[in-house]
Amino acid sequence: MKSITQIHTAEGRRIGKRLLNHWKHKFEVEETASAFFIPFPDAKIFLYPKETTLDVSIEGHEEVDFARLEQVVINHLNRMAQQEFDVTWQHIN
Template identity: 65%
Template sequence: MKSNTTINTSEAARIAKRLLNHWKHKFEVSETAEKLSIFMPDATVNLIPKSDILWVSIESTLTDLSHLEKVVLDHLNRMAQQEFIVTWQHE
């Protein structure tokens, strides 16, 4: 199952880096110039910061990603210190 969304923000790189640093003590992470990845037991979260958006994708073996979407968004909101309203697209 795959789910993704975009967040409109001019601070995409900072927010993505803060989330990666927050979760690197709990999960394996990877960082390249284009993409930051967080490897959870049942899912991989990919963050791709652009100049005015943060593209977020969750790939998982789970059939219901709603809880994971909420957890990821809650943490992104906390890292950004603001509330993002997003719509997740499922593939």
């Protein structure tokens, strides 16, 4: 299962990089030219910075508590950006 959202911001790379650095002491994070990857114990978080958005994807098994992970991820992104994003998550089976 997958949960995705799109955050409208021109600072997607900076925000994603801050979150990657924040979690690198807990997880084996990865950075490529086009994405940031954070492997949680029960799910995978992908951040794709674009010119005007930061695309976020959470991938995991059906038994993963997606609502909790979505809240954790957006709360941390809000903190890294020092602003509140209004997002809508879409769920894909």
